[in-house]
Amino acid sequence: MPETKITDAELLAGARALQAEAADVLRALRLDKAFAGFGPAQAVGSMVSGLMVWRDVDVVFTAPHATAADVFTALARLAGVPGLTAVDYRDERGERRPTDRIEDERYYLVCRYEGPEGPWKVDITIWLHAVDRPTRAEAERLARHATTEQRLAILRLKQTWHRSPHYPYRVGGTDVYDAVLEHGVRSQEEFSAYLRLRGLPADPAAGE
Incomplete structure (x- = not known):
């Protein structure tokens, strides 16, 4: 798979453009309104570090008391956002959790959103255990250093x-x-x- 031949300046400019576009997408989705009661929506990963090369953004909530019914209620609100075309819902509790750690139980949503510049994948994780997760801090450290x-x-x-x-x-x-x-x-x-x-x-x- 050969690398796309673009200059360093183009690569950095593309990452900045995607970061700005991701911020616009999150503003349009208004996740804090749809998921009211789940705590603040927190962007993590490459949107925070600025190291973006494709239209994919990750958002997390920490909501230990959230139920599957609560998530579907939130999705009903989110469904009214223009441009949202699909949502894949996954209940990853118990043996379905993504790791062996019980604190990594979650509800996980993969959303497809048609932005003005192209389609986006928006991953939403709703953590069901309130533990320290360094993901945001690590991305901020990358952005700074x-x-x-x-x-x-x-x-x-x-x-x-x-x-x-x-x-x-x-x-x-x-x-x-x-x-x-x-x-x-x-x-x-x-x-x-x-x-x-x-x-x-x-x-x-x-x-x-």
Whole structure:
């Protein structure tokens, strides 16, 4: 899967444009109104760090007392937002939770929204346990402290890998960040070597 040949300036400008577009999408969705009583909607991930290469934004709530019925009531309010075209609802409690940690029980929604510039995927996580989660703080730290060289390396790797069949479940953004920030990776070749050492798929174009 060859990298798109764009300049560094274009790559950085594209990330800034997507970040601004994501903020517009969240304003249009008015999630705090739809999910009233769930606590504040908190954007996390690449929208916060500014390391965006595609139209995908993550939002979390912490609502320990939320029920499935509460979520569907919120979805009924959200359904009135123009541009919302689909929602995938998942009850990830008990054995269905995404990790072995009981505190990672959640309701998880994948929304599709048609923005003025193109379609967006909006992931909404409703955590059912109030524990410290460093996701937002880590994204803010990246926004403040990542050098231009590091940002460009991350953006180029994410641009290549986000279309891979391995992304994000076998090779994901966490791998990219660790490789670039902690191991000095700057190129696709170096990232492939990093992945091979960890027994992970090293070719973004290869299937399972």
